[in-house]
Amino acid sequence: MAVLDLERGVVVVRVAYDGPPMAGKTTSIRALGRSLVRHVETPQEIDGRTMFFDWMEYTAGVFEGHQIRCQVVSVPGQQHLAPRRKALLLAADAIVFVADTSSPEAAAESGESVTALAGVLQGRSPPVGVVVQANKRDAPAAIGIPMLRALMGNALSGVAITESVAHEAEGTRETFVLAVRLALDRVRALIACGAMPHGRPEVDSADDLLMSFERLDTSSVSELPPGDPCEVPALSRLVRGAARERAPRLPDVRVPSGAIWPAVDGRLILHEAVPSDLRARRSDGGAWIAGTGTGWRIHSAADARFPEFDAGREAVVVWARAHAARLPLLSPGRCVVVAESGDGAWRLWQIVRVMPSLRRRLLDLAYGSDASTVLDALTSAARTLFEASTDPLSAGLPLTFDSVGEGERGAQIVSLLSAPAELDPLTVLDPEDARRHLRSQIETLLNLDLWDRLPDLRAAVAAGWSRAGSDEWQARVAEAVEASKA
Amino acid sequence: MATAKEALTVLMQIDGIIGAMVVDSNSGMMLASAGGGPLNLELAAAGNTEVVRAKRKTVRSLGLQDSIDDILITLSRQYHLIRPLASNDALFIYIALDRTKANLAMARHSLSQAEKDLVV
Numbered sequence: 129m130a131v132l133d134l135e136r137g138v139v140v141v142r143v144a145y146d147g148p149p150m151a152g153k154t155t156s157i158r159a160l161g162r163s164l165v166r167h168v169e170t171p172q173e174i175d176g177r178t179m180f181f182d183w184m185e186y187t188a189g190v191f192e193g194h195q196i197r198c199q200v201v202s203v204p205g206q207q208h209l210a211p212r213r214k215a216l217l218l219a220a221d222a223i224v225f226v227a228d229t230s231s232p233e234a235a236a237e238s239g240e241s242v243t244a245l246a247g248v249l250q251g252r253s254p255p256v257g258v259v260v261q262a263n264k265r266d267a268p269a270a271i272g273i274p275m276l277r278a279l280m281g282n283a284l285s286g287v288a289i290t291e292s293v294a295h296e297a298e299g300t301r302e303t304f305v306l307a308v309r310l311a312l313d314r315v316r317a318l319i320a321c322g323a324m325p326h327g328r329p330e331v332d333s334a335d336d337l338l339m340s341f342e343r344l345d346t347s348s349v350s351e352l353p354p355g356d357p358c359e360v361p362a363l364s365r366l367v368r369g370a371a372r373e374r375a376p377r378l379p380d381v382r383v384p385s386g387a388i389w390p391a392v393d394g395r396l397i398l399h400e401a402v403p404s405d406l407r408a409r410r411s412d413g414g415a416w417i418a419g420t421g422t423g424w425r426i427h428s429a430a431d432a433r434f435p436e437f438d439a440g441r442e443a444v445v446v447w448a449r450a451h452a453a454r455l456p457l458l459s460p461g462r463c464v465v466v467a468e469s470g471d472g473a474w475r476l477w478q479i480v481r482v483m484p485s486l487r488r489r490l491l492d493l494a495y496g497s498d499a500s501t502v503l504d505a506l507t508s509a510a511r512t513l514f515e516a517s518t519d520p521l522s523a524g525l526p527l528t529f530d531s532v533g534e535g536e537r538g539a540q541i542v543s544l545l546s547a548p549a550e551l552d553p554l555t556v557l558d559p560e561d562a563r564r565h566l567r568s569q570i571e572t573l574l575n576l577d578l579w580d581r582l583p584d585l586r587a588a589v590a591a592g593w594s595r596a597g598s599d600e601w602q603a604r605v606a607e608a609v610e611a612s613k614a
Numbered sequence: 615m616a617t618a619k620e621a622l623t624v625l626m627q628i629d630g631i632i633g634a635m636v637v638d639s640n641s642g643m644m645l646a647s648a649g650g651g652p653l654n655l656e657l658a659a660a661g662n663t664e665v666v667r668a669k670r671k672t673v674r675s676l677g678l679q680d681s682i683d684d685i686l687i688t689l690s691r692q693y694h695l696i697r698p699l700a701s702n703d704a705l706f707i708y709i710a711l712d713r714t715k716a717n718l719a720m721a722r723h724s725l726s727q728a729e730k731d732l733v734v
Contacts, residue, residue, distance in 0.1 A: 189642035190660040196641060302618070302645050302734065309640045309704075 129199075129219040130315045131329045138187065138197040140329045141311040143304065144216050145182075147226035148241040149205035151234075152263040152294040156226055157182045157202050158580065159297035160304050164188075165496045167577075169334040179204060181216060183334035191312055198308060199329075201337070217248045219331075222257045222311035224303055225287075226294070229276055230267035239279035246283040254317030257310025260289045261303045266296070336420050339411045375408045376475050378418055378426065379467030386441050387466045389448035394463035401426060401479050416475070425480045427544050432476040433469065440466035440474035447476070450548040457521040459483045459535060459542045483542040486512060487529035491577055499588035502581060503605060510570055511601045515539045517562035524550065527565070529573055563604075570608040585609045616731040618646035624731075625709055628724050630716030632692065634709040635659055636734065639666050639698070645705070645734065653710055662696055662708050684722065693718060697729050705734055 129142040145153040154170070161168040161184050169183045182202040189196040201220075203213040217223065225245060227238035242260070249256050262276055271279075273289055280287075288306060292299030318324040331337045379388075381398050388394040401424035408416040414430030434440035447464040461481025469475040484492075486509040494502050509529060516522050516532045516539035524546070525531070531543035574582065589606045616624070618636045625634040626648050633650035635658070637643070642663035647655045669682060681703075685696040691713055698706040707729055711721055 188644070188656045188660060189638075190663055191641065195660070196643070305638045305641060305643045305645050308643055309638060312641055 129329070129331075130221045130311070130318055131325045131327060132194070133197070133328055134326060135328065136197075137194055139191050139194045139312075139315060140197045140199065140332075141221045141308065141315060142199040142201065142219060143222050143224060143307045143311055144220035145200070145202035145224045145226055146213070146217060146241075146245055147205060147261075147263075148228060148234075148237045151205065151226045151228040151238060151241075152292075153202040153205060153226045154182050155294040156224070156261065156263065156292065156300050156303075157184055157200060159294050159300045160184065160200065162580065163297050163301050167491050167494070171334060171338045180212065180338060181334075183337060185333075189308065191315065196308065196312070198311075199331070200304070214248055217245065220256060221314045222259070222307040223249075224307045225258055225260045225284075226263050227260055227276060227280075228264055229262045229271050230264035231269045232271055232275070234264075235271045235276055235279050238276075239281065239283075242280045243283045249284075254314050254321070257307070257313060258284050258287045259303055259307050259310065260284075260287050261294075261299070262289055262291045263294050265291045265299075266293045332420060339409070339417070375410075376416055376428070376469035376471070377467065378402050378406055378408055379465045379477050379479075380404070383465055383467050384437070387437070387444060389444055389451065389464050394465060397461060397463045397479055397481075398465065400424075401481075419479075423482050425482055425544060426477060427479075428475050428477045429547065434466065434474045434476070435472075437466070437474050440476055443476050446548045447478070447545075450545065454521045454525065454541070454545075456537075457516070457519055457525070457539070457541055458545075459533060459540045478544050480542075480544055483533050483535070483540075485530045485533045485542050487573065487577070489534070490529070490573070494578055494581060499581065499584040500593050502578070503585060503588055503593050503602075503609070506570070506573070507599070507601045507605045510566055510605055512539045513569065514562055514566050514601070516541070517565060518559055529569055567604065567608060570605060571612060574608060574612045582609070582612055586612075615733050616728070618732065618734055621707070621728045621732040622646055622648040625707070625724065625728050628709070628711065628716070628721050630712040630714070630721070632710040632712055633658075634707065636732070637663060637706055637708055638704060639663050639706055640704050658708065658710070662694070662706075666696060666698065666706055684725065686718075686722075689713075693721070695721060695725055697725050699729055699732060699734070701732075702734060707732070 131140045133140055145157055147153050158168050164186050166184050166186050171180045181204065184200040185197065186200060187195050187197045201216055203216045223245065225242060228234035260280070262273060264270060276289065290299055290303040290306065292303060294300055315324065331340055379398055380402055381395050401419060406418050408418040411417045416428045417426060419426040434443065444464055444466050451458065451462065451464065459481065463479050464476065465479070466474050466476045490505050490509050493505050512534050513527065513529060513532050517527050519539065525541055526543055526546065531541055533540055533542035578585065586609055589609050593606065622634050622636070625631065631649060633648065633653050633655055635647035635655055636645045637659045638645060642660040644655060644659045665685065669685060673680060673682065682698050687694040693711040693713055693716060695709050695711070696706055707725060709725060
């Protein structure tokens, strides 16, 4: 997985947190996130169980003059998700194995899990370093470290063991730094054997990883052979290979007249957004996407394929009308284009410059700011979203903290547009519906993204952050915070 | 015997202290930090890692059979002190002090004491 990204001046490494179910993998990453003031994304969680992974990025430190960009992921611990676990482990440069040492029984399960991990890592060269993080050291019946070593047997020889109480963030940071050190040892070995990949990593965000994950055929993952990573496909290479197989050609500035809207600015966008070496890859649901991490979203729906150019051009006209009718509410830097897909057909693409959504801005501010600042930002975001919801031009558009941002003239849609046929002009919300919709959006944000700030936020509300009656949205945010799940 | 967090708590009592951290000189990442004010501690950790590496390289190049006790960098308004751990040369402590408030000799003494007590 390690990649030397000279363009951004960083070396990218991945540290994976492995361990048996409920050992404290997610807790460790979240504690680390709080300690490093970084946001942890968890694509899907059911009853506190990780279904895919937790994701955190952290750029710091220095390696051979380059900053170190760490992708920190946790694996799902449940047995039926083993193929997902294996895929993540195969793409890791270092592993933190979180062992539950709260009781002899739990530690025995961790010992078995270590054996499974050793099987996955067997034969990898350069080897992947493992740190065992003995967690739950505050438990009354916690076992001793010598006993943990005995339970692990010879599955992993010479591993370092650190101690932690993850829910109190004790020992998690030291463990992480040790794991980064091991990842850098692996990078040195890859450089020495001439196998260090260069360029931008295929997986550069939680979204990228989720897409590659959902695309991955789990049975093929479980059949991946062990061996030399200089030869054996890691997850990223596997996904890259699958994407190359069937990827349609991306549009470029040579598209025919009438195939692009807006005609002049659209070509300028193509020039900027679609460099010649960019490749599309398939996302969940069959859509083709490109440009992740470049500041552009390049998207073609699964069914946006036309056997004839004329049919594609007619579709561009329909899309252009849908855009033009809502132009004041749309973020700038957009175009719609139909281009040859390389297999004799034509494909319609939507290209949008990435602008920060209300949610992104809020999360960027949420970790590292005091509770009052977060509440003020949430109030401002709620007001902006309400403004967008009641704008007649927003009829049928997606209205969430993710799809709406704030431009120079107020609320604006920053997401891709739905297909024109789905833009129902009759669905504009009346103010009361908009308030209800907004309340549900605020609650979702609080419970999913800001859950670990909720105690702080509640305390700030209780201490009189909102001056009742002075501002409608301040009062609504305060209500939502108080009503949020503990 | 003190953990990194406990050692930093002691260091934060030095007169004129601005910030303190324990840094892994292999990766340039912080294991623990305290204070900092306007200082970007992550950046300082990475930058001072380069300082430690460069000085060690120089000591080796000169063929000196010696080790670094501490490194002092004097700015016009601040002192920056770096002290590798004798017990673990992959780690060092870094503190930044306000020159108008700090007593350099006392600060070096406190840093030396904290380094001896620190167990990571």
